[in-house]
Amino acid sequence: MTPSVAIIGAGFGGLCMAIQLERAGIRSYTVFEKADDLGGTWRDNSYPGAGCDIPSHLYSYSFEQYASWTRRYPEQSEILGYLEHCADKYDVRRKIRFRAEVRRAVFDGVKWQLTTSQPAEHTEAFDVVVMGVGQLNRPHLPDIPGMSGFEGVAFHSARWNHDHDLAGRRVAVIGNGSSAAQLIPRIAAQVERLHVFQRTPNWVIPKPDATFGPLTRFAFRSVPGLQRAYREWVYRYAEATLYPALAQGWSAEPLKKRALRHLRDQVPDPELRAKLTPGYPPGCKRVVIDSTFYPALTRDNVDVVTDKIVQITPKGIETTEGLREVDTIVYATGFKSTEFLAPMEIIGRGGRSLEEQWNGGASAYLGISMPNFPNLFLLYGPNTNLGHNSIIFMIECQVNHIMACLPHLSGHGPIEVRPEVMAAWSRQLDAAMARMVWGGGCQSWYKTAEGRITNNWPGSTTLYRKLTSKPPLTAYRPIPAT
Ligand code: NAP
Numbered sequence: 001m002t003p004s005v006a007i008i009g010a011g012f013g014g015l016c017m018a019i020q021l022e023r024a025g026i027r028s029y030t031v032f033e034k035a036d037d038l039g040g041t042w043r044d045n046s047y048p049g050a051g052c053d054i055p056s057h058l059y060s061y062s063f064e065q066y067a068s069w070t071r072r073y074p075e076q077s078e079i080l081g082y083l084e085h086c087a088d089k090y091d092v093r094r095k096i097r098f099r100a101e102v103r104r105a106v107f108d109g110v111k112w113q114l115t116t117s118q119p120a121e122h123t124e125a126f127d128v129v130v131m132g133v134g135q136l137n138r139p140h141l142p143d144i145p146g147m148s149g150f151e152g153v154a155f156h157s158a159r160w161n162h163d164h165d166l167a168g169r170r171v172a173v174i175g176n177g178s179s180a181a182q183l184i185p186r187i188a189a190q191v192e193r194l195h196v197f198q199r200t201p202n203w204v205i206p207k208p209d210a211t212f213g214p215l216t217r218f219a220f221r222s223v224p225g226l227q228r229a230y231r232e233w234v235y236r237y238a239e240a241t242l243y244p245a246l247a248q249g250w251s252a253e254p255l256k257k258r259a260l261r262h263l264r265d266q267v268p269d270p271e272l273r274a275k276l277t278p279g280y281p282p283g284c285k286r287v288v289i290d291s292t293f294y295p296a297l298t299r300d301n302v303d304v305v306t307d308k309i310v311q312i313t314p315k316g317i318e319t320t321e322g323l324r325e326v327d328t329i330v331y332a333t334g335f336k337s338t339e340f341l342a343p344m345e346i347i348g349r350g351g352r353s354l355e356e357q358w359n360g361g362a363s364a365y366l367g368i369s370m371p372n373f374p375n376l377f378l379l380y381g382p383n384t385n386l387g388h389n390s391i392i393f394m395i396e397c398q399v400n401h402i403m404a405c406l407p408h409l410s411g412h413g414p415i416e417v418r419p420e421v422m423a424a425w426s427r428q429l430d431a432a433m434a435r436m437v438w439g440g441g442c443q444s445w446y447k448t449a450e451g452r453i454t455n456n457w458p459g460s461t462t463l464y465r466k467l468t469s470k471p472p473l474t475a476y477r478p479i480p481a482t
Helices: 012-021 076-089 179-189 214-222 226-246 252-266 270-273 294-298 390-411 419-433 460-469
Strands: 005-008 029-032 102-107 112-116 122-126 127-129 155-156 170-174 192-199 302-305 307-313 316-320 322-325 327-333 345-347 376-378 413-417 476-478
Touching: 005 012, 005 122, 012 029, 012 076, 012 390, 112 127, 127 390, 170 179, 170 316, 179 192, 179 294, 214 226, 226 252, 226 460, 252 294, 294 302, 376 390, 390 413, 390 460, 413 419
Parallel strands: 005 029, 005 127, 102 345, 127 376, 155 327, 170 192, 170 327, 192 302
Antiparallel strands: 102 112, 112 122, 307 316, 316 322, 413 476
16 A cells, blocks of 8 residues: 655655655655745745855755756755756646645544645545654744834844835844844845844854856766765765864864954954854854855944844834834844744644643654654654754655655554654763753754753764664554554
């Protein structure tokens, strides 16, 4: 029997799953996508300057190398174009049901009953569910008094208001993470005045971007092995230099020196430099990789505001030092990153809710599967985010693992990860986490309010590949009879 598979989300994860099913000749799948187009985060994040600070040739599927990248680091429109190219080439678009939000998934003892919104609210049964909703899909808006009374225009960076022309405006950007660092340089020259509200400085290292001209692209297209070798080199470089820094190994100090040199080179004013110097180790929060952010902050029409925000008034943002009048507020305030799979309601074996199981923070074996939730698999799930390499690599490992599980489903009925395997996994994860830089000295989107790191993978990506490619069955069991 070929299992029926529901894939939730048509971003990098969901599309990868759909493509691998197609390639394996399994056509009994449906992709549910709540928006009206594919692309996930690369459809949602269309702010000026949106792009990826992981090199193009690595930020793509290993099985679909692409010689058309025009830059070393891809911009949003090119990444979206790449995903559209993949969906068309592997003919998975026909299987995507757009504007179909999955609200509820209930395991009935044999199958998953999904409640979806399209066409009209109804329930459909599937043998397997693969969640590809990502970690950064729901914008986080801060809870600042007076926000709703603001008379100007306000929006989140991931919901950019393209109808609102910023030319000549007085603009506030709240936040200075990777999104803010990309958009600020693009808008700084257009606006009359830009107030960047920084709560915590970030470590910033240069992004050695460059264009790939027609000759380079021709070489990537025609020289056998060149593209693969380049991709391999980029991958190994990140693994050999950035990962040890996050594990507080040999490269932690060189990374810090490189970031401080970048700050010194780009920000001559010592007062501004002091404001921008972090007081925690690099990598504790996501390192910003950008060469245009600091120069934008040194412009005459840009202020870096570190005074505490007290409230938002109809006219602007009031800090402990007074009111800054603005007509536009951009919330570059990140995402609800630790609320995995929300707002879907997921009810597993014996009526157990996932929300209840994840009470102390989300966790899953390999970030992929959980006891009590048979035949339910996650892509880019808990503890699979990286601070140093390509998430697409991780997604491919996860899809390969799920594909290896599928043949075992038909003979044995639904399978779930063994509780003792999950417990051992959690213990190993905790032990590995202890040596990583994320634990101390900073707040970040990698952890819950209680300080548990639920988002990041503490090992190397080569270790992750090895663990996910082990034959899966010893870790799983058929569900116990009730
Ligand atoms: P983020 O890194 O979570 O940054 C949110 C920013 O908003 C922080 O500066 C935070 O300050 C600030 N903030 C939040 N609530 C606030 C409040 N109440 N008052 C004042 N400031 C507040 O979000 P992001 O920049 O959207 O990036 C999220 C992640 O997306 C990145 O870390 C990265 O993994 C991914 N991303 C990647 C790329 C790429 O090129 N690969 C590009 C963009 C985004 P604190 O630091 O003090 O909390």
